[in-house]
Amino acid sequence: MRKALLLVIVLGVTAGGSGQDSVRDTVHNLSVSGPGTVRAAAETRVCVFCHTPHTSSFQAPLWNRQDSGGAYQMYWSETLDAYTSQAAAPQPNGSSKLCLSCHDGTIALGSTIASGDIPMSGGITTLPTASDAYLGQDLSGDHPVSFTVTDHLIATNNAKGDVPLVSLSEMRNHPLVRLDDGDRIQCMTCHDPHHDPFGDFLLTSEPGELCVACHS
Ligand code: HEC
Ligand code: HEC
Numbered sequence: 001m002r003k004a005l006l007l008v009i010v011l012g013v014t015a016g017g018s019g020q021d022s023v024r025d026t027v028h029n030l031s032v033s034g035p036g037t038v039r040a041a042a043e044t045r046v047c048v049f050c051h052t053p054h055t056s057s058f059q060a061p062l063w064n065r066q067d068s069g070g071a072y073q074m075y076w077s078e079t080l081d082a083y084t085s086q087a088a089a090p091q092p093n094g095s096s097k098l099c100l101s102c103h104d105g106t107i108a109l110g111s112t113i114a115s116g117d118i119p120m121s122g123g124i125t126t127l128p129t130a131s132d133a134y135l136g137q138d139l140s141g142d143h144p145v146s147f148t149v150t151d152h153l154i155a156t157n158n159a160k161g162d163v164p165l166v167s168l169s170e171m172r173n174h175p176l177v178r179l180d181d182g183d184r185i186q187c188m189t190c191h192d193p194h195h196d197p198f199g200d201f202l203l204t205s206e207p208g209e210l211c212v213a214c215h216s
């Protein structure tokens with residue numbers, strides 16, 4: 001509830017402003033004024049593609065998008081300890097589900113809950129498959145997400161002699177990465193969809209720094 005209230009306040013204040021570090025200057029500005037090639041035909045609101053001040057879904061504070069509900073193929077390997085098989089992998093949850101509502105290419109970019117279908121320019125509907133940002137539903141080659149990191153998982157991994165993981169408290173407190181409220185790794189562990197100072201919505205210009213935040 002506090003988070004939702006905060007969003008209303010921020011939506012009101014930032015929607016008119018801009019700055020090098022704001023959504024407005026990133027390819028996540030899908031409004032007609034967006035800097036990327038994927039943008040709306042006429043819609044001027046920036047936040048509306050992801051958020052609404054009203055009638056939102058229950059996925060996240062004031063979230064304005066449907067959920068793909070797709071069956072994703074998740075990462076797995078013989079040395080992984082987080083789950084025991086590819087079939088046992090958790091399906092994307094939390095913020096990862098939100099990102100995938102555009103990035104898996106199954107839902108129209110302009111499809112919103114509160115403002116209906118917003119037409120995009122150039123005949124674009126879903127995220128173009130030719131885009132580097134298109135992920136599809138096969139995530140088996142991507143870093144595992146949506147599982148919970150526990151002290152037990154870290155201890156099991158480290159006891160086996162796999163690349164060691166740092167402690168859970170070090171992960172929680174690292175300035176460049178964020179576990180979610182349930183200590184899960186999500187897309188937002190490494191990416192911030194609102195800021196893109198370094199490219200790829202990462203919080204650092206050195207992607208390797210992210211990895212050693214957790215894998216020592
Ligand atoms: C491309 C999608 C996208 C756009 C565009 C977007 N956001 Fe978000 N926003 C997100 C996601 C994803 C979350 C995380 C929700 C969660 O934590 O479950 C979020 C969360 C938030 C939150 C909650 C606090 C936080 O940071 O977790 C605020 C406030 C917010 N957004 C404000 C805005 C405003 C203001 C705009 C327009 C200027 C905007 N957002 C545009 C994706 C977007
Ligand atoms: C409303 C749709 C939408 C949502 C939701 C969304 N994105 Fe995107 N994202 C896009 C579009 C459109 C692009 C630009 C694609 C292009 O230009 O080819 C993009 C580009 C990106 C890129 C590449 C940036 C670059 O520099 O080229 C990354 C990384 C990314 N998104 C991550 C995320 C993450 C992480 C989330 C969830 C927190 C998310 N996105 C949510 C639509 C979305």
Ligand code: HEC
Pocket residue numbers: 096099100103132133134135143144145185186187188189190191200202207210
């Ligand atoms: C462990 C950190 C991490 C997690 C978790 C993560 N990413 Fe990324 N992502 C990166 C890095 C680092 C890059 C920069 C390019 C690279 O090194 O592959 C990247 C690149 C991208 C790109 C740009 C396309 C490309 O291949 O260059 C998109 C889009 C993207 N991520 C979306 C997502 C989404 C959606 C999720 C959740 C399902 C996610 N990422 C989870 C670290 C992560």
Ligand code: HEC
Pocket residue numbers: 076077078079080081082083143144149153157162165171177178179185189190207208210211212213214215
């Ligand atoms: C927030 C912490 C965190 C960050 C950041 C992170 N990882 Fe991970 N990573 C983990 C955890 C936890 C696992 C699960 C380990 C297990 O189950 O054995 C994992 C698993 C992996 C695996 C699979 C290991 C296996 O045994 O199959 C690879 C590969 C990997 N990470 C590489 C990377 C790379 C490359 C980066 C940087 C782009 C990165 N990680 C960033 C925490 C993180």
